[in-house]
Amino acid sequence: MSYIVVVDREGQEHRLDALNGWRIMEIIRDHELPIKGECGGCCSCATCHVYVDDDWRARLPQREDEEDEMLDEAFGVEDNSRLSCQILFSEDLEGLRVYLAPEGA
Template sequence: MKISIIDREGNKHILEADNNSTLMEVIRDKGLDIEAACGGCCACATCHVYISDKWLNKLKQKDDEEESMLDQAFDVKNNSRLSCQIELSEELDGLELELAPE
């Protein structure tokens, strides 16, 4: 599956992903600039991304843990998600998102 990501400089990257990963793992492992300080435990909010509007409803809803971490993040928008909480699956092939500011 492929994921389309706009980095903080505005450059677009098309990443090949496998669907047993989280979105954060793919972004991190392909070397894009994402801190993901807690390693995916939903405890840091440094894996914050903006999901493109047309994909937002195709993701599983945020759970309470993700909501409360996002409350502590900066520049939160209505399409903000924590990428470590998004499990990739074939239905998300073509997912489009943008990295949030650090």
């Protein structure tokens, strides 16, 4: 089974089973980690904000304008910030490591 690694807000690592074609937000939420994803993956909120590990940043598709606009409304945005609803898991992302952004992001 493919997987991603999510570091929660307390610094604990979670290895989560991941399915091809699923949004990273869906994977995190389905494993009952504290991520909201209020818009359900429509890129119309910023409640699925994560930080992508530096080793993975170049492997992900670039942010689209719509994602950048939503991140403008998020709290604690960094260069490695992404909306996890905009990252689709594929085998190329096996072992992807992300960090949950602070609450209110």
